[in-house]
Amino acid sequence: MNAAKLPIRPIETHTTKSRRFMWAYVALVYLFLYLPIIVLAIYSFNTSRFNVNWEGFTLDWYARLGQNSKILAAAKTSLSIAAVSTLLSTILGTALVFGVYRNTPRIRSFVDVLIYVPMIVPETVMGIALLAFFAAAGIDLGTISIIIAHVMFSTPFVALVVQARLDGFEYSLVEAALDLGATHWIAMTKVMLPLAAPGIFAGALLAFTLSLDDFIITFFTAGPGSTTLPLYIYSMVKFGVSPEINALSTIILAITITLVVGSEFLRRKRG
Numbered sequence: 001m002n003a004a005k006l007p008i009r010p011i012e013t014h015t016t017k018s019r020r021f022m023w024a025y026v027a028l029v030y031l032f033l034y035l036p037i038i039v040l041a042i043y044s045f046n047t048s049r050f051n052v053n054w055e056g057f058t059l060d061w062y063a064r065l066g067q068n069s070k071i072l073a074a075a076k077t078s079l080s081i082a083a084v085s086t087l088l089s090t091i092l093g094t095a096l097v098f099g100v101y102r103n104t105p106r107i108r109s110f111v112d113v114l115i116y117v118p119m120i121v122p123e124t125v126m127g128i129a130l131l132a133f134f135a136a137a138g139i140d141l142g143t144i145s146i147i148i149a150h151v152m153f154s155t156p157f158v159a160l161v162v163q164a165r166l167d168g169f170e171y172s173l174v175e176a177a178l179d180l181g182a183t184h185w186i187a188m189t190k191v192m193l194p195l196a197a198p199g200i201f202a203g204a205l206l207a208f209t210l211s212l213d214d215f216i217i218t219f220f221t222a223g224p225g226s227t228t229l230p231l232y233i234y235s236m237v238k239f240g241v242s243p244e245i246n247a248l249s250t251i252i253l254a255i256t257i258t259l260v261v262g263s264e265f266l267r268r269k270r271g
Helices: 014-043 060-067 069-100 105-120 123-137 143-166 172-179 184-213 216-221 229-237 243-270
Strands: none
Touching (some): 014 243, 060 243, 172 184, 184 243
């Protein structure tokens, strides 16, 4: 009598278990990171004025947000400062990297240290230092002082991103352009700059996000009539987190996600 054939069950290997554990761990990490943001976005549509219980769906808080002249003025100030500081920090950071790209390793290492210092200094210390500098230089606190401060702490981030882009750059392409009769300016703008464009754009996006989001340094360098969005949100939070703040935060989050997705799309399309 032949033995009945039993179905062969696949043996779960150690690799399969490790992969499942890894994906479960990754899911928990992302849940930990994004769950508060998801809750914030959901409660921006809550009928209740208090973020305790869900009472119903509404868009009234977004409508009230659009009618709040103070919030709109603060948003306009933040966007203007972010646009100007992003443009200046992108130009300065890119020029800095291009200027030291072909220098000796010793000079490049020294410049790298100078780039990292503003990034690792605590923002409170940086804010106090900038406040003392503006007072000593006789610069009134306001929009100009905020722009100067944002350019100062954004430029190193732009330089770092552009430098990472140029690490794998073959300078022989520039030398080939020079051998073919191009000037240094044409070789820089027609060869090196287009190849570094993804890093420059990524650095500009990072600078814009940092400027739009900054609170501590802006708090020390802001003056009358230069209230940015983070400063205004902070003044509103003192009296409790209202659905208007949730709606405003959700809009800022949507803009940020749009910029990130757009930059990734352009990067892949260019690639």
